[in-house]
Amino acid sequence: MTDFVAPPLNPPVRLLLGPGPSEIHPRVLRALSANTVGHLDPYYLTLMSDMQQMLRCLFRTQNPMTMAISATGSAGMESTVVNLIEPGDSMVVCVNGVFGERMFDVAGRAGANVTRVDRPWGDIFEPSHLKEALAKKPKVVGIVLAETSTGALQPLEEISKLVHEAGALLLVDAVTALGGVPVEVDKLDIDAIYSGSQKCLSCPPGLAPASFSERALQVVLNRKTKVQSWYLDVSMLAKYWGQERVYHHTGPINMSYGLYEALRIVLEEGQEASFARHLLNHKALKAGLAAIGIKYAAREGHQLPMLNAVTIPDGVDDAKVRGALLNRFGIEIGGGLGAFKGKVWRIGLMGHGSRQANVLTFLGALEQLLAEQGYKFEHGASTAAANESYLSHKA
Numbered sequence: 258m259t260d261f262v263a264p265p266l267n268p269p270v271r272l273l274l275g276p277g278p279s280e281i282h283p284r285v286l287r288a289l290s291a292n293t294v295g296h297l298d299p300y301y302l303t304l305m306s307d308m309q310q311m312l313r314c315l316f317r318t319q320n321p322m323t324m325a326i327s328a329t330g331s332a333g334m335e336s337t338v339v340n341l342i343e344p345g346d347s348m349v350v351c352v353n354g355v356f357g358e359r360m361f362d363v364a365g366r367a368g369a370n371v372t373r374v375d376r377p378w379g380d381i382f383e384p385s386h387l388k389e390a391l392a393k394k395p396k397v398v399g400i401v402l403a404e405t406s407t408g409a410l411q412p413l414e415e416i417s418k419l420v421h422e423a424g425a426l427l428l429v430d431a432v433t434a435l436g437g438v439p440v441e442v443d444k445l446d447i448d449a450i451y452s453g454s455q456k457c458l459s460c461p462p463g464l465a466p467a468s469f470s471e472r473a474l475q476v477v478l479n480r481k482t483k484v485q486s487w488y489l490d491v492s493m494l495a496k497y498w499g500q501e502r503v504y505h506h507t508g509p510i511n512m513s514y515g516l517y518e519a520l521r522i523v524l525e526e527g528q529e530a531s532f533a534r535h536l537l538n539h540k541a542l543k544a545g546l547a548a549i550g551i552k553y554a555a556r557e558g559h560q561l562p563m564l565n566a567v568t569i570p571d572g573v574d575d576a577k578v579r580g581a582l583l584n585r586f587g588i589e590i591g592g593g594l595g596a597f598k599g600k601v602w603r604i605g606l607m608g609h610g611s612r613q614a615n616v617l618t619f620l621g622a623l624e625q626l627l628a629e630q631g632y633k634f635e636h637g638a639s640t641a642a643a644n645e646s647y648l649s650h651k652a
C-alpha cells in the first residue's frame with residue numbers, strides 16, 4: 258500500500274457561535290504554539306501551580322485539590338462520578354436535558370444505584386422536586402448548573418442545603434457555567450465540580466478544570482475499592498498536582514499554555530466585568546430575537562447569558578438555515594439535541610465570543626435567511642432592537 262499524504266491543513270475561518278467550542282482568543286492561539294517544555298520542567302510545574310490558583314479564583318474556592326483533568330468536559334464528569342461512587346453506592350441524578358442524561362449514564366456505568374429525577378426540558382429543579390429522592394439518603398447528588406442543551410440556569414442555594422442536610426455530597430456540572438456566571442464552590446458548599454476549556458474560557462477543547470472539597474477527597478481516600486479508572490483516580494492525580502509532583506501521565510503541555518492564557522484573560526478583565534458583558538450581549542440578542550418573534554426554550558428568569566436556546570419558528574427549515582449560516586457567512590450555531598432536535602437553535606455567546614459585533618452580525622445574517630424562508634417579520638427589527646438594548650444600557 259502506498260503512503261497517503263493528506264492535503265495541507267487549511268481550516269476555514271469560522272465564527273463559532275454554537276454551544277462550544279467557542280471563539281478562541283488570539284492570545285490563546287499564540288500561547289498554544291509556545292515552546293514545549295517537559296512535564297516535570299520547573300517552568301511547567303510553576304505554570305501548573307499558577308493555573309491551579311487561577312482556577313481556584315474562578316471556582317471561588319480554597320480547595321487544594323483544584324486542577325485541570327487532561328481531557329474534555331465529559332472526562333471531568335466521569336472523574337467526579339467514578340471517584341465518589343463505589344459499586345452499589347446510591348446516587349441521585351437530576352435530568353432536565355442532555356447533560357443530566359449523560360451524567361445518569363456515567364453514574365450507572367460506574368456501578369451506582371441511580372435514582373433519576375426528571376424535569377421537563379428547559380425547566381429547572383425546585384428544592385421540592387428533590388425531597389422524595391433525598392429521603393432515600395443518597396451518597397451523591399449530581400446536577401447541571403448550566404444545561405447547554407436547553408439554555409437553563411439552575412439555582413443551587415436551596416438545593417445545596419437540602420443535599421447536605423440529607424448527608425449527601427453535591428456534584429455539579431459547570432462546563433458551560435464557568436467564566437460566564439458566578440460559580441460559588443465554597444459558598445454553596447459544592448463537593449465536586451468540573452468544567453471544560455472550550456466554553457466560556459475560550460480555549461480549544463481538551464482540558465477539564467475540576468475541584469474536589471476536603472470532604473469529597475476524604476471520601477475518595479477512604480474508599481473500600483480502587484477507583485475503577487486508573488487515568489482519572491484523583492488520589493493519584495493529587496500526587497502530580499500536589500507537592501510531591503509524582504509522574505502520573507504526561508501533562509498536555511501546550512494545551513495547558515492555552516488554558517493558562519485563557520484564565521489570565523478572564524481574570525485580567527475581572528470576573529464581574531466578564532459576567533456583566535455576557536449579560537449585556539445576551540439581553541441585546543434576546544431583544545433582537547424577540548423583535549422578530551423568536552422565543553427562548555428555557556423558562557423565563559432562568560435563562561443562561563452565554564447560551565441562547567431558541568425555538569425555531571414554524572415553517573422554517575432548520576438544516577437550510579444553519580447550512581447557509583455556515584456556508585454563506587461562516588457562522589456556526591448549534592442545532593437541538595435529543596428532545597430538542599430540529600426544534601431549537603443554540604446560539605452561544607461564550608467568553609471572547611460574547612461581543613456586540615457577533616450579536617449584530619448574527620442577527621443581520623439570520624434576518625436574510627429567515628426572509629428567504631418566507632418567514633414574516635419586520636425587516637431590520639432585530640438589529641434595531643439589539644442596538645436599542647445596547648444604547649439603553651449605556652445610559
Ligand SMILES: *Cc1c(COP(=O)(O)O)cnc(C)c1O
Pocket residue numbers: 277329330331332334356401403404405430431432433453462
Ligand atoms: C459541553 C458540555 C459537556 C461535555 O463536555 P465535552 O468537552 O464535550 O466533553 C458536559 N456538560 C455540559 C453542561 C456541557 O455543556
